[in-house]
Amino acid sequence: MSSPAAPTDAPVLTAERLSVRFGRRVALRDISLAIPRGRIVSIIGPSGCGKTTLLRCFNRMNELASGARTSGTVHFAGMDLYGPDIDPVEVRRRIGMVFQQTTPFPKSVFDNIAFGPRASGFTGDLQGLVEEVLTSVGLWSEVADDLDTPALELSAGQKQRLCIARTLALKPDVLLLDEPTSALDPEATARIESIIRALSPRYTIVIATYNRWQAARLSDLTAFLDRGELLEYGLTETLFTNPREARTESYLTGRTQ
């Protein structure tokens, strides 16, 4: 783990008074937090607490769902992500996302990686890029012989690593990982976690996880969400050993209130 950082260190993403509703349901209420550059930040909390919604605020994915309304601001590298001139497509190219469900496209391994770069009009060395990102997720040695292998034939762990590589191919500044290991066995999970560690601090990583121990193992900072509210945010070590809020403590210790 990299050295601890205070939440105020040079933020790359800053949410202020962020609220999201889906129709009448309030999914997030008045969230303010800053993600420091080059750190791993975990968002934990019980299921339905808004982890995924918060993550999707950072790359404007929520608006793809009907009836979603976002208020408040998210600043990324000085610009307001929800500003009138901002193209959400461009946002998603700079802030990449890996989803909970492993969803490789029903294409070859190569085409999966090439999808993002091609969509954004990449004209450089695609072959080299594919090798580079596959290497960074430890998949190159496993698939180098046949990049035409259909991605759906890979194992579950390989698929998720492919999905991470696919996102890395966009050369994003930030990686948003939504429950990246929830469908994986412990071995594949450990593999993914070591990849996440290796990708830091080159990338700022925000990871939503229901697995509090994963948050403890991986992240520099942890945010605890409950029922759409940010209850506590701070250094992972502090939050886990000395939580400020009673609800945080009962969640972390697994006690029901």
Next chain:
Amino acid sequence: MTRHKRRRDPVGAACRVAALAVLSGFLVFTAYLGFAASRGVGIDFLRGASSVAVDGTGMGPALAGTLWLLLLTAVLALPIGIGTAIYLEEYAPRTRVTAVIESVAANLAGVPSVIYGIVGLALFVRALGMGPTILAGGCTLAVLALPGVIVTSRTAIRRVPEGLRLAAYGLGATRWQVVRNQILPAAGSGIVAGCCAAFTRTAGAAAPLLVLGTATYMSFAPQTPAHPLTSLPTQIFTWATRSQEEFAALAAGAAIMLLLLLLIMNLISALVVRRLSGAAR
């Protein structure tokens, strides 16, 4: 193990009987048509022009008419229908207007085809001055096919896993790139299968064309869409309603041709579906 297999399964047995009944019914039906046709249909019948006289009449013009109609229907209904489906599923915000369009399309799919004939007569034949031509028939059949194309295409698009969509958007794809590279390939086989079903309905439709006004006898095969309207189903109808027995044989022959045509269409669609779903894997 064998004992287990032999256990009574009344539902399975009933299904087997039903399937056999359908199959034998179909065979008897085809045999009957073939027998009826064999009594008055020669090789000239395939190409020959139709005439009032039984001798030497043929279904060439009617066959050409149906092929023209199919082509026009495809050219008109496919882009509009699939485009509407894509718009409704991928672009349109969920508003009352889209809800209305959706329910209109769904309800139109169940409207009897003869009603489309009346609309076609008023709109294409009269208001737009096309007259009872192949073009008017093609437009009418395209309208007839549209709801089916829209509904089945939408169903196919909706079956595309949400994860694929999200993943593509998450990788910075534009809406069109998502549609073009993920949605259409994944939904392609379903769209083709659905469109084929809609086309089968139109290819066999006689009622709307009869309302438009079809040529009973044509001495030449239509060369352009501006030529008078004729088609296999309407020709079958015309022959079948004549009192002379010889015409019954002609009707049966044309019916076999129509069935063959539909079979070929379905085979082609099955091949395309297979190819597309293979490519999607």
